[in-house]
Amino acid sequence: MAEGRKMSLTIKVLYGLVLGLITGIIINTFLAGNAFIDSWVVNGLFHMIGAMFISALKMLVVPLVTFSLICGVCGIGDIAALGRIGTKSFALYILTTAIAISTAILLATIVGPGKSFQMEGIEISEVAAKDAPPVTQVFIDIIPSNPVSALANGEMLSIIFYAIMVGVSILLVGRKAKPIVEGAEMLNEVMMKMVTLVMSVAHVGVFCLIAKTFAQQGIGLLMPMASYFLTVLGSLVVHLFITLLALLFIFTRLSPITFMKKMRNAQAFAFSTASSSATIPVTLRSVAERLGVNNSVASFTVPLGATINMDGTAIMQGVATVFIANVYGIELGIAGYLTVIGMSVLASIGTAGVPGVGLIMLAMVLNQVGLPLEGIGIIMGVDRLLDMCRTAVNITGDAMVSTVVAKGEGKLDINVYNDPEAGMLDEDDIHIDETVEAELAKAVEETHKA
């Protein structure tokens, strides 16, 4: 197959993103207030297609995570190895989040965003900072009292816990449970195919999501908040390009450039949807098929990471805390900052991978160090754009940890990692294989005869 065609779907997603950005900014700058554009294009067409695309992604998450996790646990084959993979990934997730927030606080203290901030200039919106759930509840909720309701409501940690329990029980039953493993493997393959199908129209979805966001937000909004915005962005860049890539290299000796190239697609999805959870299918696909992480590790680390590992979110919370303290002229001191680090790590575990939750969890951090919750109202306006950026960092952290754990367990296919073509979105993937087609036709014919 010609390389140009093979590249096309991945490149199309990036085109969709850039075109969406340009379209959104043009609408915001030149057509703001135009009733037709506003209600038919931005809140009509763009909103509808964008929302349909996000629903299509979300539709994949629960079945994909469930089946791939059951297959993954069965694929690991022994419970000690499962425990090791679990412990390693959890430790790395906590470590990267702690480094992320420390970097953010350090940079924010150096830059000092909000020091010369004019409180009167900004309208403080009514802060509806919902109460963040207490940390203890986060742990209690991991065990689903009703697994069907956990699946129906997409409660990720409970689903992960339940799927692991099913996988472990299958392992313990042994040979007799083999048909279930084969069934789960087949269903997993079907779900992966569905990911490919949804991704084949991703460029349109991405275009609409980005165009709508930028048409509504514009970039002018950023000006009064530029110092806060740029400090968060700077910390995200440092974490993404220095911390994560350095850790990847230190632990695996693999090329960080290859890693970044292969994550481009998933990052574009995370940026467009601002949801780690909705991006799980794409992250899982990139990690397993492009980076060469065996499904037994990827199926475990990716959904877990999308649920508990939020480096980008922790960064926002670190900078936001320093910013709010500066705006209100409150001194936090070393003890205060250490509390912020601890609380942000916990908040990151409790933050669901959906848009905007990081801001709600910020309430928990502010509460702990006695900063006014009204501060959240000040940064709310620019949060959507930052949410997009931090979500891209969040899922990159998940993929990095997944790669490190897989390498350590001997579950990484180096040939796949180094092959630039591996797992490329292939337009042929969405056509029925000729042999499958022939087999299906034969089966239908036989059914008719019968």
Ligand code: ASP
């Ligand atoms: N949108 C982020 C995510 O899904 C969470 C947040 O920071 O609000 O990863």
